[in-house]
Amino acid sequence: MTSESPTGPISLPEASSAILQVKANIARVLIGQDEIVEDILTVLFAGGHVLLEGVPGLGKTLLVRALAKSLNVSSSRVQFTPDLMPSDVLGNSLYDMKSGEFTIKKGPAFTNILLADEINRAPAKTQSALLEVMQEQQITLDGESLKVASPFMVLATQNPLDQEGTYPLPEAELDRFMMKVELDFPSHEAEVELLKLNTQVFSNESSVDNLPSVLSADDIFQ
Template identity: 50%
Template sequence: MDEQNKNVIDEQTKNKMEEHKEERTDLTAFSQKVLQLREEISKVIVGQQETVALLLTAILADGHVLIEGVPGVAKTLLARLMSRLIDARFSRIQFTPDLMPSDVLGTTVFNMKTSEFDFHEGPVFSDLVLVDEINRAPAKTQAALFEVMEERQVTIDGTTHPMSDVYTIIATQNPVEQEGTYRLPEAQLDRFLLKIRMGYPSVDEEVKILKRHQETRNLIRLEDVKPVLTIDELLDMRKKLDTVYVEDSLLRYIANIVEQTRTSKAVYLGASPRASVAMLNAAKASALLGGRDFVTPEDIKFVTPSILQHRLILTAEAEMEGYTPLKVAQKLIDKVEVPK
């Protein structure tokens, strides 16, 4: 009986090795596409390697992204560029204080010819949607995105309208301007896979930007950027997430980090299980972007700060001491022992 079980185990191991070998061969073409994406982005965006890596991670992990940064650091440009590189439908919504939910979702209009109501789709009906300055619209309009972000569908007058399989929202917001802005509800923030902070370029990077503008021949217009990925190729890339191997010790590592957010004295509201799942999927995507079919602790440590910072609500004492959600998240990550 033991010998029979051994043969079964050996056969299963052999099959897994064959699948593993085949998957690694497939990653060669995958890595070439990723390299091509990075090269095309670098032709337009100078620096911001971490931001680009996190944005690619979110899109591969089938998640929405919130990009935060001061005006002029190319938040909108990066979002528009990503939409150009993926051969998909694109729409942009500029959020303003007077924007109504129907301006985003669409509305039903009475058709005089047919004596029926026709639904006119709003700009949210697309594959990649850029929501510019999302914190400028009031809560009622922001809430219009709740259903479409989580369930990839919109319900208008009792009729459900599904979105495409690649549906992704890339939102931007300004962290310093307060006048005419509204704080995003926690329930909506939780629906963003990542919150990416886009900072200033270094001096060398800024010199490179200036040189590109000085030598106009080196400037590449968005209209000249050609798609690198088709919708089918992006969906195939997402399917590879299921083939990425994650050890049980890393699953416990993720759970321990999330548990820290729920027991820390600096945190009033910790991360939910949705954050745990987000960490797992983003870590898998990070591994694939690194050319690997297995997750390492470094993948988890790379994506986790951007996953936790917008999900944590700090205590008043922690805020008074000058802590930010990002700093607290990083401290909590460092407290958890890394699996060996």
């Protein structure tokens, strides 16, 4: 924590209270995954990235959306597929006919929280496109190094069961993740609560879009 922050330093009790609010926020839409949320928040404040492994339907995408909403930061999602190119993730340089110059078109990686959905369905070339930004928080396009927003965190998901049409993650890619988190099915009680929650179609309580923001990017730094 530094006193140079425009909002002033955050005390330990204030930080603890804010983190509890984030957990409570996420628990309003994602039930029965408290340990997973704890792990992801730990990695977030440590400045790392997370590899989420779990079968479809356990709420991986919902978790990322709820986290981004609670933290009042930007987020984006990239569905990794075999035909995905590195430029689809990072961006590229386009020629402007009017000006006669090349302009940079930024990709979805220019965000705070990037959900790389089913990352192992893209070939190693596309997976490796994230190596630079995950390590150095910058992306080089057409010879120009561009800083991404801070904080920056990659949450990548992969299905541990369906391996057809997948590519193993390179060792260099695995090394970029601070933690691998395995999502399992919630308890019977949690599944009952989820069923009740999912039937509240028009309830504000069950909508990610209506979650209040608890922490700002500056708060996360402190």
